[in-house]
Amino acid sequence: MGSLQLQSIRKAYGGHEVLKGIDLEVKDGEFVIFVGPSGCGKSTLLRTIAGLEDATSGSVQIDGVEVGHVAPAKRGIAMVFQSYALYPHLTVKDNMGLGLKQAGVPKPEIEEKVGKAAGMLSLEPYLARRPAELSGGQRQRVAIGRAIVREPKLFLFDEPLSNLDAALRVNTRLEIARLHRSLKATMIYVTHDQVEAMTLADKIVVLNGGRIEQVGSPMELYNRPANLFVAGFIGSPQMNFIDGERFGDSAKTVGIRPEHIGLSRDGGQWKAKVIHVEHLGADTIVYLESDEVGPLTVRLFGEHRYAADDVVHATPVIGGMHRFDAEGRVINSGR
Amino acid sequence: MKPRETTMDVSEIKRPRRWHILVFLLPALIVYTAVMILPLIETLRQSFYNTVDGQYAFVGLGNFQVLFGDPRWAADFWNALRNNCVFFLIHMVVQNPIGIALAAMLSIPKLRFSAFYRTAIFLPTLLSFVIVGFIWKLILSPIWGVAPFLMDIVGLKWLFAPWLGRPDSALIAVSLISVWQYIGIPMMLIYAALLNIPDEVIEAAELDGVTGWSQFWKIKLPLILPAIGIISILTFVGNFNAFDLIYTVQGALAGPDKSTDILGTLLYRTFFGFQLQLGDRSMGATIAAIMFLIILAGVSLYLFAIQRRMRRYQF
Ligand SMILES: Nc1ncnc2c1ncn2[C@@H]1O[C@H](COP(=O)(O)OP(=O)(O)OP(=O)(O)O)[C@@H](O)[C@H]1O
Ligand SMILES: [Mg+2]
Numbered sequence: 038m039g040s041l042q043l044q045s046i047r048k049a050y051g052g053h054e055v056l057k058g059i060d061l062e063v064k065d066g067e068f069v070i071f072v073g074p075s076g077c078g079k080s081t082l083l084r085t086i087a088g089l090e091d092a093t094s095g096s097v098q099i100d101g102v103e104v105g106h107v108a109p110a111k112r113g114i115a116m117v118f119q120s121y122a123l124y125p126h127l128t129v130k131d132n133m134g135l136g137l138k139q140a141g142v143p144k145p146e147i148e149e150k151v152g153k154a155a156g157m158l159s160l161e162p163y164l165a166r167r168p169a170e171l172s173g174g175q176r177q178r179v180a181i182g183r184a185i186v187r188e189p190k191l192f193l194f195d196e197p198l199s200n201l202d203a204a205l206r207v208n209t210r211l212e213i214a215r216l217h218r219s220l221k222a223t224m225i226y227v228t229h230d231q232v233e234a235m236t237l238a239d240k241i242v243v244l245n246g247g248r249i250e251q252v253g254s255p256m257e258l259y260n261r262p263a264n265l266f267v268a269g270f271i272g273s274p275q276m277n278f279i280d281g282e283r284f285g286d287s288a289k290t291v292g293i294r295p296e297h298i299g300l301s302r303d304g305g306q307w308k309a310k311v312i313h314v315e316h317l318g319a320d321t322i323v324y325l326e327s328d329e330v331g332p333l334t335v336r337l338f339g340e341h342r343y344a345a346d347d348v349v350h351a352t353p354v355i356g357g358m359h360r361f362d363a364e365g366r367v368i369n370s371g372r
Numbered sequence: 373m374k375p376r377e378t379t380m381d382v383s384e385i386k387r388p389r390r391w392h393i394l395v396f397l398l399p400a401l402i403v404y405t406a407v408m409i410l411p412l413i414e415t416l417r418q419s420f421y422n423t424v425d426g427q428y429a430f431v432g433l434g435n436f437q438v439l440f441g442d443p444r445w446a447a448d449f450w451n452a453l454r455n456n457c458v459f460f461l462i463h464m465v466v467q468n469p470i471g472i473a474l475a476a477m478l479s480i481p482k483l484r485f486s487a488f489y490r491t492a493i494f495l496p497t498l499l500s501f502v503i504v505g506f507i508w509k510l511i512l513s514p515i516w517g518v519a520p521f522l523m524d525i526v527g528l529k530w531l532f533a534p535w536l537g538r539p540d541s542a543l544i545a546v547s548l549i550s551v552w553q554y555i556g557i558p559m560m561l562i563y564a565a566l567l568n569i570p571d572e573v574i575e576a577a578e579l580d581g582v583t584g585w586s587q588f589w590k591i592k593l594p595l596i597l598p599a600i601g602i603i604s605i606l607t608f609v610g611n612f613n614a615f616d617l618i619y620t621v622q623g624a625l626a627g628p629d630k631s632t633d634i635l636g637t638l639l640y641r642t643f644f645g646f647q648l649q650l651g652d653r654s655m656g657a658t659i660a661a662i663m664f665l666i667i668l669a670g671v672s673l674y675l676f677a678i679q680r681r682m683r684r685y686q687f
Contacts, residue, residue, distance in 0.1 A: 089575050110581030122572035125685035126594040135590070136580035169685070187580075 038100055039065045039190035039223035041086065046095035048081055055081050057247040059095070063225065063240075068217050070234045071227045072270065073244035079227045082244070083193050086225065087116050099191060110136070115184035116193040119200060121176045123168040123183075129155075130164040133183045147186075154185040157216070174205040181213070185220070194226040198233065206230075210237065231273050235259075243267050265365035268292045274322060276359070279330045288360035288368055295322070295336035297357030300343070305350030309333060314343050325351060412664070418657035435658040449659070451630060452638040455543055459634055460611040462547035463554075468603055470551075471558025472596075476588065478559070479566040490563070494556035501553070505620030508549045512536050536621065539631040546632050550617050554610070558603045565599035566592060598682050605674045612667050615640060635663050 041063040048056040055078045063069050071079045084090045086097060088109035097104050104112050123132050133154060134147045142150075155161050158178040168176055177197060184192055194213075198206045214237055217224055228234055234241055235255045243250040243258065243266070250270075251263040262268035268276050274295050281288040299305070300323060309327035321341045325333040333351055343349065360368040422431045439445045474493060478486050496504060511519050514534040523532050535545040569592065577583070577591045615636030618626055624646045626633035641649055643656025 087579065089578065108581075108583070109579045110583070114579070116576070116579050118572045118576065120570065120572050122570065122576040124573060124576070124591060126683065135577075135582060139581045139586065139590075167683075183576075183580075 040100055041191060041223065041225070042096075042098040042101070043082075043086070044096045044098075046082070046085060046097065047093045048078070048085060048090060049093045055247050056085070056092070059247075059249055061242060061249065061252065063223060066221050066223055068224045068226065068237055068239045070238040070241050071225065071244055072229070072231075072234050072241060073250075074270075075229070077244045078247045079244055080195055083116070083195050083225065083227055086191075087114055087193055088112055089116075110139075113190040114193055115187045115189035115191075116195065117177075117180045117184050117197045119196040121168070121173075121180045121200075123176060123179055125168050128165050128167055129160060129171070129179050129182075132168070132179055133186050136183070136187050150186045150188075151182075154182040157185065157219075158182050158212070174201055174209060177201060177209060178212075181216070185216070190223060192222055192224040192226075194224065196227050196229065199229065206233075213237065231271070235271075241271075243270060245270075261367070262292075262359060263367055265290060265292070265361050268359055268361070268367075274334045274336060277333050279333075281360070283330055286360065289363040290361040290365070292359040292361065293353050293357055295334040296338075297354040298333065298335045299352045299354060300335055300337060300341075301350050301352065302347075303350065305352035307333075307351045309349055309351050311343050311345050311347040311349060313345055316340065323349075325349065327351065415657045415660050416664070418654055419661040422654040435654055436662075439655065439658050439662070445655070448630070448633070448638060449662075452633045452635050455632060456612060456614075456634040458543055459547050459550075459614065460608060462544065463551060463607050463611055464604065466548065467551040467555055467607065468558050468600065471555055471603070472562050472600070474555070474559045475562035475566055476592070478563050490560075493559055496553045497556040499553070501616040502620050504549065504553045505617055508552075509536065509621055512545065537628055539628045542622065542628055543632045546618055546621055549621065550614070553617070557606070561599050561603055562596055565596040569595050595685055598684055601674065601678055601682055605671060608670045608674075609667055612663060612670070635659065635666075639663065 041061070043059050043061040046056055046059040047054065059082060071082065073079055081090060085092050088104065088107065092105070099112055099114070124135065127135065130151055133151045137147045137150065151164075152161075155164055158181060160175070160178055160182055163171060163175060163179075168179065171179065177200070181197070197213075198209050201209060210233055213224075213226075217237075226233075226237060238255055240252060241255055241258055242252050245266050251258060251267045253261075255271075258267060258271045262271060265278070269278070269292075272294055276292045276294050277298070279291045279293070281291055284291050307327045307329045309325035311323060312326050312332075313324040315322040315324075318340070319338070321337045321339070321343070323335040323337065323341070323343050325335060327333055335351060362368055419435055420430060420432060421428060422435055423429070424431065439449055477483065478490055480486075483489075511517055512535055514520060514532070514537070520529060520532045523529050533541065535541045573591065574587070577587050582590055613636060614634060618632050618634060618637050619640070622628075622632045624637060624641055626637040639656055639659045640646070642652055642659055645651030
């Protein structure tokens with residue numbers, strides 16, 4: 038239980054089409070992440086699945102049942118919002134229990150479920166508090182707890198961590214990963230954060246302008262991007278794109294990830310001047326300008342003593358090249 | 373590092389006297405004192421004075437003794453106070469629930485022409501009470517009113533009665549006219565409070581299965597409770613100061629047979645006199661003082677007992 042099928046989902050606001058035919062299949066127990074630039078329709082798609090928006094056309098099926106006309110609460114889903122969306126006038130306990138209470142679940146059972154969820158999220162000390170008396174991280178955990186107690190088939194998360202600071206984000210991320218393992222529920226998760234996407238997902242869905250660009254496991258997307266957009270979107274720093282002609286290649290564009298370029302002072306394929314160097318400790322990012330292939334970003338592991346205005350030689354790693362045709366589709370990927 | 377030293381340093385910093393604050397406050401203070409505080413003090417003072425043997429003299433609580441002790445004064449006063457309470461209760465049970473309902477309907481996102489409804493319902497509040505009173509007198513007049521005519525069209529003429537002219541219905545009729553006029557204020561305040569509830573909270577409720585009426589009772593109503601409190605106290609102050617509408621609809625005698633007499637009209641007749649009754653400043657001031665105490669008590673009750681218990685929600 039907990040599978041999802043989307044078939045040619047379209048959604049328009051007035052005349053403006055936001056989702057332009059989305060087909061997607063999510064298997065039971067999968068952790069699927071939607072990524073894409075701002076405004077590409079991630080939230081809209083999630084809200085369509087939840088039933089908060091009606092699709093203009095297309096079908097949404099949960100466990101093989103068409104839910105297009107089923108009320109949100111009856112779809113067996115739970116959603117966690119970016120802004121937490123807790124009920125400000127209720128205590129943590131009542132926030133988590135309201136859905137069950139509304140469904141007519143007997144009190145002792147609500148108590149038990151809320152207690153269990155609070156235990157999983159270490160919220161026991163705060164059960165009697167109101168949302169205003171909690172920190173941001175605690176509030177987000179309450180929002181997650183509210184989703185858990187309903188024991189949904191499908192969890193929907195809309196950028197749940199983006200209001201949290203970096204350290205808390207890592208913790209909560211781990212917590213969500215742990216939850217996914219222990220609940221074995223299907224989860225769909227929207228994020229802007231590459232690290233979140235790469236670390237949490239079984240499957241990443243890259244959206245752009247209301248369309249799906251590619252669906253695949255994190256490593257598939259990293260190693261075999263289907264087009265220029267995905268190649269540029271996944272991976273940080275961004276992939277280098279080089280004009281095929283300058284490169285002497287039949288492809289329109291050739292992409293090389295910054296970590297797939299080697300640097301040497303003595304000799305190599307392209308001579309280049311160092312423009313800027315960023316020392317990150319574990320990594321060193323070197324920005325180059327080469328006469329042959331234009332600007333290049335290179336990511337080296339560990340510390341390196343390059344400085345601006347040094348003259349260096351860059352060599353692409355064999356098999357690290359992605360070739361794209363004039364429409365931006367991949368011709369072949371290195372590995 | 374000695375923390376004690378730092379605290380001493382802080383306390384030793386002398387702030388320059390900020391005279392300009394006083395200067396900026398002064399104009400408002402002067403105006404407010406001249407038009408509000410002095411008249412209030414003067415009224416309260418007058419309620420302790422009266423003319424004794426042709427001499428203006430301090431009589432202590434004598435005026436209050438007359439007001440509550442003399443059967444005729446007391447009858448008038450208690451009648452006005454009781455009518456005023458009825459007036460207030462009708463506002464509380466009619467105006468505010470309807471205001472909330474209108475606001476709830478206005479905040480339905482799919483409602484069309486909501487800006488039009490909002491303006492239309494708020495419009496009477498902007499009208500002068502003279503116009504409102506006059507319009508309703510015309511509408512409800514049994515002789516040339518439009519109400520009997522319209523009710524006749526739909527076959528309800530038998531329901532019509534000269535509501536403003538009958539002692540048992542006049543107060544209710546006048547209260548409802550006042551409700552009609554001021555319904556826009558609770559509606560707007562509640563509407564603003566409802567708009568203040570974030571969409572995502574409502575959506576979370578939808579996902580929790582809390583929809584329709586139970587959503588209103590369990591989510592929206594608790595969140596607009598502070599606004600309802602403010603509306604109640606505004607209604608209270610407004611109703612116990614009311615005078616104008618009754619004066620225009622029923623005249624200073626607040627007829628028929630004083631059945632619509634409230635504290636405001638009683639004060640007016642007492643202070644300025646009307647027809648055969650001579651104006652009595654001291655007794656007028658005494659009634660004004662009582663009105664002040666009633667309103668003060670109500671506002672204090674709200675501020676110290678109710679508002680403190682109420683939570684304001686940040687979203
Ligand atoms: N209620 C609405 N009415 C009209 N247009 C809307 C509405 N909601 C969203 N849109 C439009 O739909 C598009 C997609 O919005 P959506 O919120 O799904 O983006 P998103 O991918 O979640 O972006 P972000 O990453 O910034 O949250 C945007 O161009 C937005 O302007
Ligand atoms: Mg979004």
